[in-house]
Amino acid sequence: MRWFSHRAAVAAASVLSIATQSQVAVAESVNGNAVVANGTSFALNGDNVSYIFHIDPATGDLISDHFGGSVTGAIPAAAEPIVNGWVGATGRIRREFPDQGRGDFRIPAVRIRQSAGYTISDLQYQSHTIVQGKPGLPGLPATFGSEEDVTTLVVHLHDNYSSVAADLSYSIFPKSDAIVRSVNITNLGEGNVTIDALSSLSVDLPYEELEMIYLRGDWAREAHRERRKVEYGVQGFGSSTGFSSHLHNPFLSLVHPSTTESQGEAWGFSLVYTGSFAVNVEKGSQGFTRALLGFNPSQLSWTLRPGETLTSPECVSVYSATGIGGMSRSLHRLYRKHLIKSKFATSDRPALLNSWEGLDASINASNVYQLAEESAKLGIKLLVMDDGWFGNEYPRDDDTAGLGDWQVNQAKFPDGLGTLVNNVTALKAANTSTPLRFGIWVEPEMVNPNSTLYHEHPDWALHAGDYPRSLSRNQLVLNVALSEVQEFIIDSMTRLLKSADISYVKWDHNRGIHEMPSPSTDHAYMLGLYHVFETLTSRFPDVLWEGCASGGGRFDPGVLQYFPQIWTSDDTDGGERVAIQMGTSLAYPPSAMGAHISAVPNQQSSRSVPVEFRGHVAMMGGSFGLELNPEELHEDEKAALPALIQLAEKVNPIVLEGDMWRLALPEETNWPAVLFISADGTKAVLFAFQMRANIDNSSPWVRLEGLDAKAEYRVDGGSVYTGQTLMSMGLQFVFEGDYQSRVVMLDRV
Numbered sequence: 073m074r075w076f077s078h079r080a081a082v083a084a085a086s087v088l089s090i091a092t093q094s095q096v097a098v099a100e101s102v103n104g105n106a107v108v109a110n111g112t113s114f115a116l117n118g119d120n121v122s123y124i125f126h127i128d129p130a131t132g133d134l135i136s137d138h139f140g141g142s143v144t145g146a147i148p149a150a151a152e153p154i155v156n157g158w159v160g161a162t163g164r165i166r167r168e169f170p171d172q173g174r175g176d177f178r179i180p181a182v183r184i185r186q187s188a189g190y191t192i193s194d195l196q197y198q199s200h201t202i203v204q205g206k207p208g209l210p211g212l213p214a215t216f217g218s219e220e221d222v223t224t225l226v227v228h229l230h231d232n233y234s235s236v237a238a239d240l241s242y243s244i245f246p247k248s249d250a251i252v253r254s255v256n257i258t259n260l261g262e263g264n265v266t267i268d269a270l271s272s273l274s275v276d277l278p279y280e281e282l283e284m285i286y287l288r289g290d291w292a293r294e295a296h297r298e299r300r301k302v303e304y305g306v307q308g309f310g311s312s313t314g315f316s317s318h319l320h321n322p323f324l325s326l327v328h329p330s331t332t333e334s335q336g337e338a339w340g341f342s343l344v345y346t347g348s349f350a351v352n353v354e355k356g357s358q359g360f361t362r363a364l365l366g367f368n369p370s371q372l373s374w375t376l377r378p379g380e381t382l383t384s385p386e387c388v389s390v391y392s393a394t395g396i397g398g399m400s401r402s403l404h405r406l407y408r409k410h411l412i413k414s415k416f417a418t419s420d421r422p423a424l425l426n427s428w429e430g431l432d433a434s435i436n437a438s439n440v441y442q443l444a445e446e447s448a449k450l451g452i453k454l455l456v457m458d459d460g461w462f463g464n465e466y467p468r469d470d471d472t473a474g475l476g477d478w479q480v481n482q483a484k485f486p487d488g489l490g491t492l493v494n495n496v497t498a499l500k501a502a503n504t505s506t507p508l509r510f511g512i513w514v515e516p517e518m519v520n521p522n523s524t525l526y527h528e529h530p531d532w533a534l535h536a537g538d539y540p541r542s543l544s545r546n547q548l549v550l551n552v553a554l555s556e557v558q559e560f561i562i563d564s565m566t567r568l569l570k571s572a573d574i575s576y577v578k579w580d581h582n583r584g585i586h587e588m589p590s591p592s593t594d595h596a597y598m599l600g601l602y603h604v605f606e607t608l609t610s611r612f613p614d615v616l617w618e619g620c621a622s623g624g625g626r627f628d629p630g631v632l633q634y635f636p637q638i639w640t641s642d643d644t645d646g647g648e649r650v651a652i653q654m655g656t657s658l659a660y661p662p663s664a665m666g667a668h669i670s671a672v673p674n675q676q677s678s679r680s681v682p683v684e685f686r687g688h689v690a691m692m693g694g695s696f697g698l699e700l701n702p703e704e705l706h707e708d709e710k711a712a713l714p715a716l717i718q719l720a721e722k723v724n725p726i727v728l729e730g731d732m733w734r735l736a737l738p739e740e741t742n743w744p745a746v747l748f749i750s751a752d753g754t755k756a757v758l759f760a761f762q763m764r765a766n767i768d769n770s771s772p773w774v775r776l777e778g779l780d781a782k783a784e785y786r787v788d789g790g791s792v793y794t795g796q797t798l799m800s801m802g803l804q805f806v807f808e809g810d811y812q813s814r815v816v817m818l819d820r821v
């Protein structure tokens with residue numbers, strides 16, 4: 073039996089340190105009972121979650137006890153495993169940081185190759201430290217919070233045979249029911265060691281049936297939700313593309329087979345990283361489920377010289393007893409408040425018009441200005457000039473040339489960029505005195521061989537000796553691990569942003585990694601990229617930055633640290649977007665999604681969807697906009713746009729700050745529905761959709777969730793119903809035809 077004290081904080085100092093497990097008999101409680109340690113046992117407690125582990129006195133190993141609903145007082149010890157086969161005791165227990173080579177045959181969280189060639193480790197508890205607040209991670213994006221928001225426990229492990237130390241850092245955000253873990257590996261020996269594998273999080277859950285939920289996709293069909301049984305053996309996914317990728321997202325959820333959107337237990341794991349990654353779920357022979365999220369071992373091979381440290385990215389874990397929806401809302405709240413650094417995280421996202429689908433790369437000063445004039449007439453507040461504006465010796469007329477040469481093309485913009493921006497920002501959005509803002513597209517990590525940059529610096533592109541450099545979209549990737557490349561990007565973007573009144577940047581990235589000088593370039597690139605992001609976003613805090621990678625190829629928490637929004641997909645078909653945006657919302661707040669109305673037939677799917685449906689879907693994203701040339705629209709579509717823009721502006725604050733309730737999923741019904749409830753609970757907006765015409769049948773009621781049962785709500789300025797009624801009975805809509813939709817406002821009376 074172990075015991076966790078729930079007395080109020082006893083620590084006057086903000087940093088407590090315990091040298092050995094035997095020294096401390098009295099439990100320490102820090103920040104209320106956010107972290108409770110008694111020297112051999114540790115508990116992290118949130119409002120509705122407890123995460124508990126202890127030190128095995130015989131081996132110094134860290135043993136997991138519990139990750140789930142709140143635990144109070146004494147906890148029962150796990151039964152001693154009966155060792156009766158050739159899987160030894162270490163293969164029959166739940167371990168916090170499984171190392172390699174000593175009888176646990178499941179996937180290890182760390183594999184260290186010593187100079188002698190061994191890959192064995194024996195990492196034993198040495199001491200621990202508790203810190204109020206959360207220290208940053210050197211060079212990596214990380215969640216943050218004040219001393220009241222978060223408490224951090226660092227457990228120091230040491231391998232006496234190899235002189236390698238590992239620090240496991242656990243931070244608890246009690247209000248978000250979130251525990252964040254990262255790992256430091258330090259070489260304290262005299263020879264080099266190589267880290268071949270390192271997971272930020274490894275969690276062993278007890279013997280029970282579980283299912284895994286994750287996001288898969290490809291270009292223009294990102295974030296499709298998959299759910300399947302966790303089978304005996306290893307199952308997993310990841311990315312080896314050098315970025316988080318369209319193919320899989322660095323996110324995993326584990327649930328019980330009976331868990332639904334609104335009921336049951338759900339664990340969510342989200343890796344705060346943008347590079348290649350690996351997620352593995354292993355159900356071992358004893359029935360425990362181990363989940364690991366971290367670096368992709370095929371692209372790590374990280375050498376540590378004496379005294380050096382490798383810090384893993386951090387992994388966020390949340391627990392929900394209120395289904396998959398509860399898990400998502402915890403992640404959303406955490407990310408809005410404790411991950412996204414931009415001042416625009418939950419505010420001021422102007423309705424925009426992006427030139428890409430309307431004009432392609434065929435842009436010049438006159439057609440961009442015309443687009444701006446048309447935009448202003450519709451009530452748009454920000455004009456974004458996409459690809460095609462740069463390159464002189466190698467003009468960017470299409471995707472074969474120009475990347476790397478970040479100077480405005482003088483033939484297309486004879487009076488320069490500054491003049492165009494001044495002209496655009498002199499326009500006023502219809503019926504307002506709001507000046508139009510100007511935004512610009514860049515893709516700074518890339519180079520076309522047809523560019524001045526490549527001719528001057530061919531060595532800056534990724535390459536491995538004389539191996540041919542594989543082109544994709546006619547471009548190569550700059551080796552952002554090199555400091556001269558980082559400086560080039562920082563300098564050229566700084567020059568661009570100082571050259572005109574630019575208030576928005578769309579930062580694109582349109583291909584995967586290719587020939588690298590070594591596997592470790594993958595992570596070195598990320599450290600370089602984060603340095604570039606950090607420098608530029610702190611230098612230009614008033615710029616609204618948008619991430620993009622051929623759509624949502626880099627929709628991850630690493631990017632969100634610096635950019636408050638990401639272009640969700642190049643698929644702008646409203647019908648397809650319902651699933652893409654609802655899938656993305658599994659892990660990421662809708663505030664972070666860019667979503668636009670484009671023209672029909674849609675450029676990706678050739679489908680024609682009514683403009684209202686396209687608009688309603690787009691306004692579920694925090695950054696609403698248009699991606700079309702208004703001059704080419706049908707008159708009735710054009711006429712519908714001002715009202716849609718106004719409605720988007722009305723619902724935007726609720727989408728940016730509020731909680732999202734996925735009421736009905738597109739993969740399960742013809743009538744997907746989503747409810748957003750404002751942070752203070754006084755307003756809500758319901759989106760109800762019909763995907764396909766439902767001939768001569770009735771339509772289902774949409775039951776609302778998350779309202780205050782006792783409160784009353786006025787629906788669309790008319791009838792008043794109680795929250796209880798709206799949640800028990802719901803609202804019903806009559807739809808006629810394919811792709812129909814309704815947006816309904818609720819005001820608490």
Ligand code: DGJ
Binds near residue numbers: 428513622639
């Ligand atoms: C890919 C992006 O996802 C598009 O929105 C557009 O910016 C193009 N690149 C431009 O090349």
